[in-house]
Amino acid sequence: MTQIRERTVLFADLRGSTGLFETLGNAEASGLVTQTVSLLGQAVNECHGNLIKTLGDGLMAAFDNPRDGIKSAMRMQELLLASSLRADRMRNMFLQIALARGEVVEIHGDCFGDAVNVAARLLDHAGDGETVVTAEVVHGLTHAQRARFRSLDHISVRGRGEPVHIYVLDQGRGDAAATQFGDVVRAAAPEGIRLVWQDLDRVFDLDSMPIVLGRSTQATYCITDVRVSRSHARIDWQGSSFSLTDLSYNGTFVRFGAGGQTLSLRRGACTLHGAGVIGLGGPPSDTVSPTVRFEILHVAEAERAPALLRRGP
Structure with a gap:
């Protein structure tokens, strides 16, 4: 019937x-x-x-x-x-x-x-x-x-x-999302986030959330690399900070600052702060895996963000 x-x-x-x-x-x-x-x-x-x-x-x-x-x-x-x-x-x-x-x-x-x-x-x-x-x-x-x-x-x-x-x-994960680097020092409320992979340089404001990073052409931030899942990771705005969640099979890796420790997100999440790199399918030290540079932007930092990202973390 x-x-x-x-x-x-x-x-x-x-x-x-x-x-x-x-x-x-x-x-x-x-x-x-x-x-x-x-x-x-x-x-x-x-x-x-x-x-x-x-x-x-x-x-x-x-x-x-x-x-x-x-x-x-x-x-x-x-x-x-x-x-x-x-x-x-x-x-x-x-x-x-x-x-x-x-x-x-x-x-x-x-x-x-x-x-x-x-x-x-x-x-x-x-x-x-x-x-x-x-x-x-x-x-x-x-x-x-x-x-x-x-x-x-x-x-x-x-x-x-x-x-x-x-x-x-x-x-209730919110700000309790793991960073493994102690408490995050909160500055003024962020205005957006900049992502750079090869020539793909984009700035997203809070109204653009969430951002899906993936190989799919329907992903918000499309990364055409075979090691990247169709929907690999997701960036959310959680009221006071950006959160990155791994959605992939190969894992997402985050390194904060210059030469800092690398956090493996294997289906987990973390709070993004400052600037760093996101490795998709492998850690940032893996030269084969695609890496996305990120920087949390504040009003006073928006104009100088491109120069900061060109120097790299």
């Missing part, structure tokens, strides 16, 4: 399973991943959703309303965290979740439609442990639930002509 109705579609993707196969072997790793995905499916049932299908190391589900979808996403993160606290082998596994709402076509227990496609593509824009949703999902939440989401503004989604306004569930 075919039905057409409004649904909230959820995709969840379990990251880190590749490492399990390397350390545990195929049989044990397959059993653990299957068990974990089944556990996540319990969160769908608990929140009155329909488990549409499992996808190897992930799943797809649908809900009648956004509130139940968000509750299920939060419950999934809780269940995975509890499992990782009980078992060391689960500590390097993380969950990415994306939700979209719209009209879907239901045929023989499966779902099709724009909301399905958007939710699946949004996983490319989610970091480990992140839940990203469309504006349509946020609009259907209670006031208390909406307060937990931070706008990422409009992002180009692969396969869709119009940009999609998305939000991320704020898990």
Whole structure:
């Protein structure tokens, strides 16, 4: 039987399973991943959703309303965290979740439609442990639930002509994002950020956030290098600072200042400050990997930024 109705579609993707196969072997790793995905499916049932299908190391589900979808996403993160606290082998596994709402076509227990496609593509824009949703999902939440989401503004989604306004569930990371270099000294509020890769020299103001760095032609800052993922990293404005989140398989690396230590973001995030370089797919010291120079701009620094960047970090 075919039905057409409004649904909230959820995709969840379990990251880190590749490492399990390397350390545990195929049989044990397959059993653990299957068990974990089944556990996540319990969160769908608990929140009155329909488990549409499992996808190897992930799943797809649908809900009648956004509130139940968000509750299920939060419950999934809780269940995975509890499992990782009980078992060391689960500590390097993380969950990415994306939700979209719209009209879907239901045929023989499966779902099709724009909301399905958007939710699946949004996983490319989610970091480990992140839940990203469309504006349509946020609009259907209670006031208390909406307060937990931070706008990422409009992002180009692969396969869709119009940009999609998305939000991320704020898990209190904010200024606590790791830098490994102690407390960041806050200057006057930044006005923007300059990025330079080869001849691609661009300045982004706060209204341009978020910035997606990637190989895709739909990325905000397109870097045409085979070591760069389609959506490799994302720069957000979090109210008082810029945050860089790795979205890739090969990793994102940041070096602050001249000859400073290099921070590996492997699906993590950090706060950007001052000036430095971002290595995509390899550390800045790797001459093969593309590196992007960045500088946080303030009003008084805007005019001298090009000279600073030409000298390099």
